[in-house]
Amino acid sequence: MVGYDHKRIEAKWQKIWRATGLYKTDEKKGKQKCYVLDMFPYPSGDGLHVGHPKGYIATDVYSRMKRMQGHAILHPMGWDAFGLPAENYALANKVHPEVAVKRNIKRFKKQLELLGFNYDWEREINTTDPKYYKWTQWIFLQMFKKGLAYQSNEPINWCPSCKTGLANEDLEDGKCERCGSVVEKRPIPQWVLRITDYADRLLADLETLNWPDSIKESQRNWIGRSEGYEIEFALKGQSGKIKVFTTRPETILGVSFLALALDHPLASRAGHANELRAINPANKEELPVVVAPYVLSDYGFGAVMGVPAHDERDTLFAKANNLTVKNAPFADSALIKKVGRKVVKYKLRDWVFSRQRYWGEPIPLIHCTKCGVVPVPEKDLPVKLPKVKSYEPTGTGESPLAAIASFVNTKCPKCKGPAKRETNTMPQWAGSCWYYLAYISRGNLNSLTAKKAFQKWLPVSMYVGGAEHATRHLIYARFWHKFLFDIGVVGTDEPFERLQNVGLILGSDGRKMSKRFGNVVNPDDIVKKFGADALRIYESFMGPFNQSIAWSADSLVGARRFVEKVWRLREKLTTNHQPSTTKTLLNQTVKKVGEDIEQFHFNTAVSALMILTNAFEKETAIAKADFEILLKLLAPFAPHLAEELWSELGHKKSVHTERWSVFDPMLLRESEVTIVIQVDGKTRGQFRAASATADAALEARARESESVLKWLAGKEIQKVIVVPDRLVNIVVA
Ligand code: ANZ
Ligand code: ZN
Numbered sequence: 001m002v003g004y005d006h007k008r009i010e011a012k013w014q015k016i017w018r019a020t021g022l023y024k025t026d027e028k029k030g031k032q033k034c035y036v037l038d039m040f041p042y043p044s045g046d047g048l049h050v051g052h053p054k055g056y057i058a059t060d061v062y063s064r065m066k067r068m069q070g071h072a073i074l075h076p077m078g079w080d081a082f083g084l085p086a087e088n089y090a091l092a093n094k095v096h097p098e099v100a101v102k103r104n105i106k107r108f109k110k111q112l113e114l115l116g117f118n119y120d121w122e123r124e125i126n127t128t129d130p131k132y133y134k135w136t137q138w139i140f141l142q143m144f145k146k147g148l149a150y151q152s153n154e155p156i157n158w159c160p161s162c163k164t165g166l167a168n169e170d171l172e173d174g175k176c177e178r179c180g181s182v183v184e185k186r187p188i189p190q191w192v193l194r195i196t197d198y199a200d201r202l203l204a205d206l207e208t209l210n211w212p213d214s215i216k217e218s219q220r221n222w223i224g225r226s227e228g229y230e231i232e233f234a235l236k237g238q239s240g241k242i243k244v245f246t247t248r249p250e251t252i253l254g255v256s257f258l259a260l261a262l263d264h265p266l267a268s269r270a271g272h273a274n275e276l277r278a279i280n281p282a283n284k285e286e287l288p289v290v291v292a293p294y295v296l297s298d299y300g301f302g303a304v305m306g307v308p309a310h311d312e313r314d315t316l317f318a319k320a321n322n323l324t325v326k327n328a329p330f331a332d333s334a335l336i337k338k339v340g341r342k343v344v345k346y347k348l349r350d351w352v353f354s355r356q357r358y359w360g361e362p363i364p365l366i367h368c369t370k371c372g373v374v375p376v377p378e379k380d381l382p383v384k385l386p387k388v389k390s391y392e393p394t395g396t397g398e399s400p401l402a403a404i405a406s407f408v409n410t411k412c413p414k415c416k417g418p419a420k421r422e423t424n425t426m427p428q429w430a431g432s433c434w435y436y437l438a439y440i441s442r443g444n445l446n447s448l449t450a451k452k453a454f455q456k457w458l459p460v461s462m463y464v465g466g467a468e469h470a471t472r473h474l475i476y477a478r479f480w481h482k483f484l485f486d487i488g489v490v491g492t493d494e495p496f497e498r499l500q501n502v503g504l505i506l507g508s509d510g511r512k513m514s515k516r517f518g519n520v521v522n523p524d525d526i527v528k529k530f531g532a533d534a535l536r537i538y539e540s541f542m543g544p545f546n547q548s549i550a551w552s553a554d555s556l557v558g559a560r561r562f563v564e565k566v567w568r569l570r571e572k573l574t575t576n577h578q579p580s581t582t583k584t585l586l587n588q589t590v591k592k593v594g595e596d597i598e599q600f601h602f603n604t605a606v607s608a609l610m611i612l613t614n615a616f617e618k619e620t621a622i623a624k625a626d627f628e629i630l631l632k633l634l635a636p637f638a639p640h641l642a643e644e645l646w647s648e649l650g651h652k653k654s655v656h657t658e659r660w661s662v663f664d665p666m667l668l669r670e671s672e673v674t675i676v677i678q679v680d681g682k683t684r685g686q687f688r689a690a691s692a693t694a695d696a697a698l699e700a701r702a703r704e705s706e707s708v709l710k711w712l713a714g715k716e717i718q719k720v721i722v723v724p725d726r727l728v729n730i731v732v733a
Helices: 006-020 053-068 084-093 097-114 130-145 195-208 213-223 249-254 312-320 333-339 435-441 448-457 473-486 523-530 532-541 553-572 583-598 602-618 624-634 639-648 665-669 695-704 706-712
Strands: 033-038 072-074 149-152 156-159 164-166 184-186 190-193 226-235 241-246 257-260 277-279 286-291 303-306 340-345 365-368 372-375 409-411 418-421 462-465 499-501 672-679 682-690 719-723 727-731
Touching (some): 006 523, 053 462, 053 532, 053 583, 084 097, 097 523, 130 149, 130 473, 226 333, 249 333, 333 340, 523 532, 523 553, 532 553, 532 602, 553 602, 583 602, 602 624, 695 706
Parallel strands (some): 033 462, 462 499
Antiparallel strands (some): 149 190, 226 241, 257 303, 365 418, 409 418
């Protein structure tokens, strides 16, 4: 690749930026803050592929522009390294997870650094660092003290292959989300977090967030608030009652059976020989009580009033089981009042928080035969994960930690008698519940200093990551944040003000990038060959940010050509201040690039920069001042190229701390023109457009114009002639 020595130039500026601390968090008072956050990676053994940086490029572009617009920037990075994926990787590769994680982080960080990101690495965190998880444990203890962490003996979801209990959120269609095994129910005592106490607030406060509607909708469905009625059915000839939850109490007269979940307490007596019968409280009719697989044991009361005339599932079940279908009038409100009580039910379940695996934060509790469950005193935190040789899951329902006597046996903090430590660990989602706070607090989470810093930086202004976190990480973190708000640690009741979802980068074959398909592209190779700036421009330009798009080597070459084109413009520079013919276009580009970055429309921002560059290329000379504007607009996307050219112009300070250009609204107004649309040379319509609009854009608008559609109907377009700023002639004859 001739013309632009990206290797030398990128390495040079990365070194200078590091040495001058250019991206250190700006703590100066009086500036508006902007906290730009990536969902931090789990450092897998495979390293980064080119899909990972797409979101990081976006936050980099965004935070660089915000800095130039005068904001104080917090833009940190760290590692989410506890949990099943790291432990399974370690087991498969026969290295200790601690060793594997350290190695993987090193590799990831090197890869990220090659891309020229403006992270403040001084704030790097790692969830498996005892200094970090001390505070994960501390938050758990506060929840325990407030009664939000409780021990439950309810049967839980158990993955026989991962050999651990799982939360409802960890299942996909009844299967383990990690390994695909069918999940069983097992009666294992669990620590559970009372997230359902926050259900109403988690739901209501969604309205205050600038998040994609699809994510908000997923959360609403996951929380699943349902207003309905509780109706009690007495049993015939015996004591006891069956409670059902219904959203359609008016159908009570059409009930022809009651259906129970498989593990309902009365299930064993229902079904065969119609042993068990119930009485409809509205009309005193006798009803059979049956067990039905579609009744969920953990929703409502685990029992349904079957109304085959109005409910499809009930119809199917009634037909298959020879139960009657009853047509009856709707009950009036007086009758409904007589049999029902209003209740609210949620789909959301409390969060099963124990894992029977090694690689997680130890739960900081002690079991004493005299005193019961005693929290580890705060001064004794962190409870460190013991270093062990063997950490395989046991499969017995106990964590591998249970076999380590030196860990288990301890003293009761209350009575000083012999006691045993809790040996379950926390789920992999614990550390990510508060990491965005750790970047701010840098140490004691519960201090005055931390409080002040939270006041300055919270909430996160812009949060970027994959949509797959819609109902786990993003609900868990909101829950913990609200709890920390309630106990006065943080001052906002929501953590993430604005959220953008990043679309996947697929392999060039359109499939998910995976070793299995052999379609993985390594960013290191791309950076070596084309440069980080070309990769950044390509990934910004490849299409709408939140869509999945296939990798294209050709488009990457196009991005590299663009870099070289900008590089060559320096040969045309002149200091003589003639008004440039591109003034209007320059002004439009300033407006467009700024607005597009703000909206995460990076592809159209880059396209505007390409149009401007092409216009400059056609000039015989370019005014230095105009070129500087291009460089400032380009700096967020191609930070190395812009910095090199900027310094060549004689500037001593970095382009990345320059003031972002402002546009002149007067110039924009004068710059509209009327474009005539012709079909075969005859005028058939017109439209207004910004002057110097690109030919392709003019052509597209002309083709879609209402007034010419009938002239094009049924005809084949032979060619289209565009006269910039004047007309589009569509030739069909
Ligand atoms: C009678 C009825 C008649 C119902 C009708 C619906 C339509 P949402 O909106 O999701 O809350 N239901 C109650 N508990 C259930 C359980 N544990 N497992 C499966 N289904 C259960 O749905 C509420 C409706 O789901 C309830 O209203 C009940 O069926 C069913 F024409 O009662 B309905
Ligand atoms: Zn004790």
